[in-house]
Amino acid sequence: MTKFIDSQYVHDMAQTTNNLYRHGWDERNGGNVSLRLTAEEVGAFSDTDKVLRQIPIAFDASELAGKYYLVTGTGRYFKNMVEFPERDMGLIRINDKGNEVDLMWGFNDGGEPTSEFPSHLMSHISRLKQDPNQRVIMHCHPTNLVAMTFTVPLSSKRFSRTLWKMHPESIVVFPEGVGVIPYMCPGTNEIGEKTAAKMNDFRVVVWPHHGVFAAGDSLDETYGLVETVEKSALIYTTIRAQGGEILQSLTDKDFRDLIKRFDLTANEAFLTPDAQTETVE
Ligand SMILES: [Zn+2]
Numbered sequence: 494m495t496k497f498i499d500s501q502y503v504h505d506m507a508q509t510t511n512n513l514y515r516h517g518w519d520e521r522n523g524g525n526v527s528l529r530l531t532a533e534e535v536g537a538f539s540d541t542d543k544v545l546r547q548i549p550i551a552f553d554a555s556e557l558a559g560k561y562y563l564v565t566g567t568g569r570y571f572k573n574m575v576e577f578p579e580r581d582m583g584l585i586r587i588n589d590k591g592n593e594v595d596l597m598w599g600f601n602d603g604g605e606p607t608s609e610f611p612s613h614l615m616s617h618i619s620r621l622k623q624d625p626n627q628r629v630i631m632h633c634h635p636t637n638l639v640a641m642t643f644t645v646p647l648s649s650k651r652f653s654r655t656l657w658k659m660h661p662e663s664i665v666v667f668p669e670g671v672g673v674i675p676y677m678c679p680g681t682n683e684i685g686e687k688t689a690a691k692m693n694d695f696r697v698v699v700w701p702h703h704g705v706f707a708a709g710d711s712l713d714e715t716y717g718l719v720e721t722v723e724k725s726a727l728i729y730t731t732i733r734a735q736g737g738e739i740l741q742s743l744t745d746k747d748f749r750d751l752i753k754r755f756d757l758t759a760n761e762a763f764l765t766p767d768a769q770t771e772t773v774e
Contacts, residue, residue: 494539497598498579502530502563506582507575509631509712514571518633518723523704524571525607527564528712529617529628530584535561535597541584544595548585552611552682555591556618562587564613566604580604587614607632612685616708619692626710634704635719637726642673642701644733649673649691652699653763658742659725664751666721668759671697679703697722 497503506528513519513526535541562585565574569581583599585606594606607613613630620627645651653670657663672691677684679700688706691698696718698706705722709715732739745765752759 495537497538497541497584500538502528502534503578503582505712506563506565507578509716510565510571510574512716513631513633516635516720516723518635518704518719519571520634522568522570524631524633525565525609525613526629526631526712527562527607527610527613527617530561530563532559532561535584535586541597544586544597546596547588547593548596548605549593550591550606550611550614552614552685553591554587554611554614555589557587557614558589558591560587561585561597562606562613562617563599564606564610566600567606567608569604608680609685611682612688612706615682615685615689616692616698616706619689620696620708623693624710627708629707629709629712629715631707631709631712631715631719632704633719635723635726637730638699638723639702639704640730641726642699647673647675647701649695650763650767653760654766655729656722656725657748657763658744659728660721661743661747661751662721663725664748664759665755665757666718667695667697668752668757669695670760670763671695671699671722673699673701676701676703 510526513524564583564585566581566583574581579599579601584597585594586597587594609632616630645655649670649672652673672695674687674691677687688698692708696708705719707715707719709718748764
């Protein structure tokens with residue numbers, strides 16, 4: 494039987510975290526990713542059937558009891574994941590009480606899951622209710638999107654419409670828009686709860702002055718979602734750097750055309766501007 498380290502899951506996680514690092518979105522130990530695996534998927538390997546040790550978690554995850562996650566480690570650098578996957582990531586199973594995880598593979602130098610793991614689990618719970626195929630939570634620091642949180646009002650509608658106006662693929666890839674929460678201290682259950690609540694309506698939640706939490710049914714889809722949001726943020730930033738005056742952009746009529754052409758279920762509340770004069774913000 495194949496060993497877990499040779500699995501597609503470890504390979505894909507290492508590649509994805511490497512891509513996040515190369516984009517410049519996960520400096521030092523910034524960023525964290527979790528990928529849900531099924532019992533059948535985990536059972537296909539020769540070295541994933543023993544509990545190596547138990548690690549407490551500071552959150553009641555009993556709703557996810559028995560579920561498996563491949564997750565990046567606390568304090569680990571994404572630039573090292575390709576070379577040291579068995580050290581810098583771990584495969585865990587949520588125990589029956591939901592207050593500990595069983596380590597089945599990885600973290601072989603005594604490591605533990607990311608400090609944002611409770612926030613990941615809360616978001617997994619929210620997204621699983623919306624999408625039974627939900628697999629991935631991804632946190633990273635996309636530079637241009639973070640920059641926008643200093644200059645664009647912190648409203649989900651304002652952010653969503655601004656990003657939609659930058660490129661037609663935006664409304665196609667995130668027709669529900671993006672959610673924005675207030676600035677909060679990272680690594681706490683409070684930011685996890687706020688993020689998970691927004692995840693009921695959005696797959697992308699913006700953390701002002703910090704980064705983004707994104708959800709999806711595969712690593713590629715979730716990564717592509719963040720890439721698309723950040724591409725629009727880069728276009729917005731570049732426009733501002735060119736002098737800031739926007740002469741034309743996608744219009745509400747253009748949004749309607751895209752919705753019709755691609756049969757999208759878009760966020761109706763974001764499709765018309767607010768009463769006050771709206772520029773590109
Ligand atoms: Zn962060």
